[in-house]
Amino acid sequence: MPSSRRDFIRQASAIGAGTLISSTLPSSLAQQVSAQPSPTPIVIASANGLHAVVKAMEVIQTGGDALDGVVAGVNIVEDDPNDTSVGYGGLPNEDGVVELDAAVMHGPTHRGGAVAAIRSIKNPSRVARTVMERSDHVLLVGEGALRFAKTHGFKEDDLLTDKAREEWLKWKENLTTKDDWLPPHDENTQDIGGLFAPFYRNHGTIHCSAIDLKGNISCVTTTSGLAFKISGRVGDSPILGAGLFVDNEIGAAGSTGRGEANLINCSSVMIVEYMRQGKSPEDACLMACQRIVDHNRMRRLKDDRGRPNFDVKFYALNKRGEFGSASLFSVGKMAVHEGKEARLVDSAYLYKR
Numbered sequence: 197m198p199s200s201r202r203d204f205i206r207q208a209s210a211i212g213a214g215t216l217i218s219s220t221l222p223s224s225l226a227q228q229v230s231a232q233p234s235p236t237p238i239v240i241a242s243a244n245g246l247h248a249v250v251k252a253m254e255v256i257q258t259g260g261d262a263l264d265g266v267v268a269g270v271n272i273v274e275d276d277p278n279d280t281s282v283g284y285g286g287l288p289n290e291d292g293v294v295e296l297d298a299a300v301m302h303g304p305t306h307r308g309g310a311v312a313a314i315r316s317i318k319n320p321s322r323v324a325r326t327v328m329e330r331s332d333h334v335l336l337v338g339e340g341a342l343r344f345a346k347t348h349g350f351k352e353d354d355l356l357t358d359k360a361r362e363e364w365l366k367w368k369e370n371l372t373t374k375d376d377w378l379p380p381h382d383e384n385t386q387d388i389g390g391l392f393a394p395f396y397r398n399h400g401t402i403h404c405s406a407i408d409l410k411g412n413i414s415c416v417t418t419t420s421g422l423a424f425k426i427s428g429r430v431g432d433s434p435i436l437g438a439g440l441f442v443d444n445e446i447g448a449a450g451s452t453g454r455g456e457a458n459l460i461n462c463s464s465v466m467i468v469e470y471m472r473q474g475k476s477p478e479d480a481c482l483m484a485c486q487r488i489v490d491h492n493r494m495r496r497l498k499d500d501r502g503r504p505n506f507d508v509k510f511y512a513l514n515k516r517g518e519f520g521s522a523s524l525f526s527v528g529k530m531a532v533h534e535g536k537e538a539r540l541v542d543s544a545y546l547y548k549r
């Protein structure tokens with residue numbers, strides 16, 4: 197059963213949901229949280245990662261590093277033309293061009309790499325890894341990211357499938373004044389955004405985290421981002437601390453959903469810090485959800501009951517191999533593989549849809 201908001205508030209009250217918590221802990225507590233590494237490998241992912249967790253586990257069980265596993269896992273989804281939220285076949289921007297974002301983090305070396313708004317490359321997660329391993333930078337964007345990828349032998353492809361193009365055309369043909377270009381507005385403005393308000397836009401993405409046979413943790417997040425976005429828009433996925441974060445001694449976290457809400461809350465690093473404080477992965481994810489709700493001040497981003505009119509989901513794994521996920525609205529799922537088989541598990545949530 198997913199946890200409800202009430203359970204969460206009770207459990208979280210000691211720590212103060214929605215408040216920013218310092219990462220500086222008494223070392224005894226930090227040691228206690230990190231002292232018991234998971235004895236067995238585990239892989240978690242967003243719900244579209246059922247095949248990804250199987251592949252990642254296969255790589256890890258044959259001795260691969262957690263990062264080898266999660267990147268091989270998400271490559272399956274990036275290559276899948278039927279997943280319109282990631283890689284090849286992802287829904288394009290408002291100009292009909294597919295632009296992808298991805299990031300990786302490697303726990304044992306605490307390094308990260310990312311690309312944003314990269315065109316024509318099917319596997320941005322592999323380019324993100326190459327940025328980490330073969331440059332002194334962390335994030336490359338747009339034309340520069342593409343040039344870097346080509347320098348390293350990545351081949352260009354047309355990423356726009358007919359299915360994605362037709363969906364884009366339908367969106368374009370039905371546009372009225374309700375698009376992303378907003379007139380001047382303030383906190384109390386409501387009637388803009390209309391049908392195309394954030395709740396109704398595609399925010400797919402895949403996040404995958406894993407612990408390998410050595411107890412090391414790594415993760416990846418990859419996406420084609422918000423459907424029909426303004427060209428050049430970058431979401432949370434390639435931003436370390438927002439779309440994903442790892443501390444090899446504590447755990448990993450990642451996100452899917454409305455990137456804008458996550459970018460202004462840096463939730464993945466917060467989730468890892470909440471886990472450092474001793475919170476379970478699920479409670480840490482719920483606290484990140486609550487923090488987004490607490491910071492959501494703009495009227496155009498609220499429903500009639502004052503709740504967000506968008507969703508965000510978080511996935512977390514701690515050093516002991518415990519995992520959890522949560523979203524603002526019911527009922528999300530996450531994919532899990534603990535060594536035998538892949539399964540979907542219900543996520544906790546703040547609000548019943």
Ligand code: GLY
Binds near residue numbers: 420432
């Ligand atoms: N979370 C994916 C995005 O907003 O781009």
